[in-house]
Amino acid sequence: MALQPDPTPLPLDHLAERGNAPDPALVLRDRTLSFADLRSRVAALSAWLTTMAPEAGARVASWAAKGELTCLLPLAAARAGLVHVPINPLLKRAQVAHILADSGSVLLIGTGSRLATLEDGDVPPDCRLLEEGAAWDAVDGVTDRLAPSHADPDDLCAILYTSGSTGRPKGVMLSHANMWLGAVSVAHYLGMEADDVTLAVLPLSFDYGQNQLLSTWYAGGSVVPLDYLFPKDVVKACARHGVTTLAAVPPLWVQLTEAQWPEDAVAPMRRLTNSGGALTTDLVGKLQGTFPEARLFPMYGLTEAFRSTYLDPDLVASHPTSMGTAIPFAEILVIDDAGDVAAPGEEGELVHCGPLVAQGYWQDAQRTAERFKPAPAASHHGGIAVWSGDRVRRDADGLLYFVGRRDAMIKSAGNRISPQEVEDAALATGLVAEAVALGVPDERLGQAVHLVVRAVPSAANAGTDLPKALSRELPNFMQPREIHWRNAMPTNPNGKIDRTALAREIGA
Structure with missing residues (x-):
């Protein structure tokens, strides 16, 4: 049965309570966690986090490869009333030092080899470092368990750091509602079901990457996290786990279409999703040739509002360069330089309104005011909107097309x-x-x-x-x-x- 996009947000940690208890939720390298295991581990990890960071709203950061820690922390931190700050494992000490200082994180859990690269002055005095293995040892010694939270969906839940065109990375503030409704929206328009298997190859520090987890768990499906070295590693994982859902960015898709795909890796695939850059007509053709039965979903998004548009797979062949239309819960307007809704075919700025709009940039009122501004008068939703800076046009059929960027990213x-x-x-x-x-x-x-x-x-x-x-x-x-x-x-x-x-x- 197709999922319906219920617009009522819940605290993010309630995603652990979805799915049938014995069904697989997370497939790790050495074991598989059922949904019952997921609930138990989130309950234990969140209880331990409250002993490490007892102040409500404290920031806890992670800097590690994909695994149980990085997959469960988004839910456990939310249940503990804390704010998760996932750090891209590819970043080096200078960027990590900035994120720790800027976010005011009181705890950093990470891979030992990564923590060892930090130098004197990189870590704020009130931030504690803990190797992820030691963290799990401590969690295993905790007998308390936290029940699902009753957090206000509008409470701050995570800070995702994203680069800006001027200066160091800035932290985008996301609420429980932002992340919950993002999961609901994606699970709905992708048509995800409880028997789906998602191969999570994208970094979990990105909104697109983190949503691989959240939308799959909302649908009751299974996630296989993968840090890969070569495209063939992705192919092998798809065959081994019967992957039905694969998300990637265009450069990875180029590499994957150059790889050899055996039938047991291709046959289970139901859907491919793309964001982080536009697909070329040539690449669309190669993907459709490699995965003839899979539905291809080109998407456009920005961290400040998660996801804005997607193109219906049925329109990809006839409109391969289109950004598509608004995803569920998003109101997308094209506003001309006079502040009015642009006419069909006329270029304007993409403005995203609705409940997926983030809460601004962490401790950065100036840059927040530049990007997060009152919605245009034509908006049905109203409130604060994200003015993307991206130039787009909408054709007579309502399909959006990307024109260019204002910034220098x-x-x-x-x-x-x-x-x-x-x-x-x-x-x-x-x-x-x-x-x-x-x-x-x-x-x-x-x-x-x-x-x-x-x-x-x-x-x-x-x-x-x-x-x-x-x-x-x-x-x-x-x-x-x-x-x-x-x-x-x-x-x-x-x-x-x-x-x-x-x-x-x-x-x-």
Whole structure:
């Protein structure tokens, strides 16, 4: 029976109470947790968390690979009345230090090898570090259990850090209702059922990645978390577990369509979902050729409102470049420069209204006011809306099409990369006097990071020293594909570096 999109939000931890008790909920490398196990483990973990962070609303962070800890913490922290701060395991110490300080986290649970990379001054004095194995040992010694919570659905539940076009990552504040209704919405329009098996390959620190868990559990299905090294690892996991649902970003889809897919990996597949960048017509054709019986769902979203649109699989062949229409619970308007609803075919800004809109940026009133503003007068929902900065148009049939971005974000392999963050890292080395990071079109990545720099006169070995320094300070997905050295940077009439001229020079 198809799920109905019930608009009544519940506390997020109630997702653990869905699903039939003996059915598999989480398939780990060494064991499988049934829904009964899931409920028991969430109850124990949440009870332990209250002893580690007794203050309501305290932030608890995780920095680890996919596993029981990272999968259960979103529900356990919510049940304990805490705020979960998932940190991308690909990030390095400088980014982690910023997130810990900015969020005010009082506890960081992580992989021992990752925690060992943190240096003096990276961890706030009131933040405790704990290796994930030691955390589970402590949980196993706790006899108390917490029952499902009675939290207000509007209470803050999680802070997800996302890069901005200017400066360091900013924390998007999500409520229980945001995350619950996101799970309900996706489970509904994907048509998920209790016998579905989702292979969770995306990072759980992303809203798209975390929703792999939440929407599947809402439907009573099973999740198989996977950290993969090669595309063939994904193929093997699909065959081994009878995966029915696979979510990815375009660069991964390119790799997966180049892999060899045996029939036992293809046959169970019911649906493919894409976000984090648009699919090309060629890639759509390859996906449909590889998975002829699976339904393909192209989607568009932004962390500040989770997900905005999806394209009905029945329209993919005839409208392969469309963003589709609003998902359940989202009201999507196209607003022209005069503040009115744009006419069909006219370009405007995508504005997202409704209960999926986040609560703003953590402790950042200025940037919150820039992005989260009153809904347009034409909105039926009203309240605060997310003004995306993305330019779109709506055709006469109501389908949306992406036009371009206002900001300078680099989108590489599904990651949103702040140019300023890369530039700041380069300048911090002391090897360069000026730096500009740009995204250059790349067939496999979407965009590759290119860095244009001018060396300081005293840096005789800057050409070899800079890449080494950046490899220590930036995660792999932020590493420049190419560094372009300049004796002088072009400037505009205002005396600022002419980024447009540099972009033309390097083909950005």
